[in-house]
Amino acid sequence: METEAIARAIKLTAQLMELHQENPFKVKSLINAAFRLDKTDVSLSGKSLSELEKMEGIGKGIAQKIVELEETGTLKELDQLLEKTPKGVIEMLGIKGIGPKKVAQLWKELGVESPGELLYACKENRLVELKGFGAKTQESVKKAIEFNQASKGRFHYASLESYALNLVEEIKKKLHTSLVSLTGEMRRKDILVDKLEILIGSDKLYTLSESEVMPGLNLELLYCSKEEFAAELFRTTGSAAHLDGLGAKAINLKSPESEEAIYASMNMQYVEPELREGRGEIELAREHKLPRLIETKDLKGILHNHSNWSDGIHTLKEMAEYCRELGYEYLGMCDHSQSAFYANGLKPDRVLAQQKEIEELNKIMAPFRIFKGIESDILFDGSLDYSNDILASFDFIVASIHSVLKMDEQKATSRLIKAIENPYTTILGHPTGRLLLSREGYPINHAKVIDACAANGVVMELNAHPYRLDIDWTWIYYCLEKGVKISINPDAHEKQGYHDMYFGVCAARKGMLSKDMCFNALGLPEMAAWFNKRNSSAAKPGS
Ligand SMILES: [Zn+2]
Ligand SMILES: [Zn+2]
Structure with missing residues (x-):
């Protein structure tokens, strides 16, 4: 075994011991030994126990470990430590700027079990109030994880968009042509992107400068002639399923002027890039029925x-004013409910106090309106987080699962359905709890959950946070088929979070959502009437 590998194994053992709060003296001596071994150029192989013991900084205990590693390739102690530590927590040890003690704290106090979950916790400001952390540490942790994720070569669409569009503009400027476009996954606005492709209709080549290269990103510049630009854009944008579905008829035009002309030549409606996934859009376009x-x-x-009543950054007033400033007619406030203690969830007395503040603000801000909502935890048995009289005090309720995420499909599905059947539930929040690139989310039977929403008049959330985009767009078709409306919700924890709705819209378009079936496309009077109707029937169950 190479000395380096031995040093790594010993260091990991030390880190895990520290994580599990074992003897600090032992931890320290292991760390010192690992440090020394890492620096030494002396080969350890073939050295006897007594020879090893005599080396500087290597006592008897460490020498035994080296021998064990040489003989078996592993350490019993290390294996045991690895066994009782979730894989994602071990990965967290690799994040720059937080040692094992802090990782333990994040794991035990916040329940964070992977770098991805930690990144999300940063976005929700969970580290700001955590002892020994703070806003500055939160920011550096966030940067470190984002860097690690990027180096794996997959990116959230949102983290690439502005970079990609800037690059397109730069190429246009340098090559003096307007025939430059994103294409492939990026133009289809796939929620995760493995490859950024840019099509250039020019015979001049563009050289990327060093500062234009994003680490870890697979970037490809494709070239074609000016005349073939539209045809090539069409060919490189659609997924294989879309292009195959169009079959041999695709492009029977010579040097088509535009993609619109290509679809028109096949007697089809123009298909928006986001839809070119081969999921029924071709048939609809042929019948001219695309919405x-x-x-x-x-x-x-x-x-x-969320406002600073629970885990948001801004006050209710700041959230409302910014919402109005952006031109919206209403804001739905949904701070966390009482069981979400880690997020400063609202106990009943604070619910009533917040509702009073909302009423005051509504007087001043009319005709703009703040709706009294809550993001109610769905408890383990599927019930909501307050008694009926408190539940009845809200204009609307988003019901979401935040705790005990480890469930099998049957449990998760029945837990959700019980919440959907609660007459006070208005919207089902982030139905799978996934965090893209970091947490799978619990498995659910989507069809059953959507059927239950249809049967109970519950709206489905498309959580627009670019790490969630949950419900997945591929299930929006089924929602629409069943008449379940989709609410595009930013789950904003600060004012700027509203802008995430754009990414929700991108995903919704992939799912073929139209204005008619989008819940928050309702204007204020219609939304108020909708809530009223829903709540009066909740108050009289069975009617
Ligand atoms: Zn939530
Ligand atoms: Zn939320």
Whole structure:
């Protein structure tokens, strides 16, 4: 075994012992030994126990470990430590700037079990108030994880978009042509992107400068002639399923002027890039039945947001004023409910105090309106987080699962359905709890959950946070088929979070969502009437 590998194994043992709060003296001596071994160029192989013991900084205990590693390739102690530590927690030890003690604290106090979950915790400001952390540490942890994720070569669409669009503009400028476009996954706005492709209709080549290269990103510049630009854009944008579905008929035009002309030549409606996934869009386009897809300007209000009453950064007033400033007609406030103690969830007395503040603000801010909402935890048995009289005091309720995420499909599905059947539930929040690139989310039977929403008049959330985008867009078709409306909710924990609705709209368009079926495309009077109707029937169950 190489000395380096021995040093690594010993260091990991020390880190894990510290993580599990074992003897600090032993931890220290292991760390010192690992440090020395890492620096030495002396080969350890073939050395006897007594020879090893005599080396500087290597006592008897360490010498025994080296021999064990040489003989078996592993350490019993290390294996035991690894066994009782979740894989993601071990990965967290690799994040720059936080040692094992802090990792233990994040794991034990916040329940964070992977770098991805930790990144999300940063975005929700969970580290700001945590003892020994603070805003500065939170920011550096966030940067370190983002860097690690990027180096794995997959990116959230949101983290690439502005970089990609800037690069397109730069190429246009340098090559003096307007024929430059994103294509492939990026143009289809896939929620995760493995490859950034840019099509250039020019015979001149563009050289990327060093500062334009993003670490870890697979970037490809594709070239074609000016005349073939539209045809090539069409060929490189659609997924294989879309292009195969169009079959041999695709492009029977010579040097088509535009993609619109290509689809028109096949007697089809134009298919928006986001839809070119081979999921039924071709048939609809042939029948001229594709709907007009939702756009950000169709959204009239912002539901599901957090203020500093729970774990958000801004005050209720700041959240409301910024919402109004952006031109929206209403804001739905949904701070966390009482069981979410880690997020400063609202006990009943604070619910009532917040509602009073909302009423005061509504007087001043009319006709703008703040709706009294809550993001109620769905408890383990599927019930909501307050008694019925408190539940009845809200205008609307987003019901979400935040705790005990380790469930099998049957448990998760029945837990959700019980919440959906609660007459006070208005919207089902982030139905799978996934965090893209970091947490799978619990498995659910999507069809059953959506059927239950349809049967109970519950709206489905498309959580617009670019790490969630949950419900997945591929299930929006089924929601629409069943008449379940989709609410595009930013789950904003600060004012700027509202802008994430754009990424929700991108994903919703992939799912073929139209304005009619988007819940928060309802204007204020319609939304108020909808809530009223829903709540009066909740108060009289069975009617
Ligand atoms: Zn939530
Ligand atoms: Zn939330």
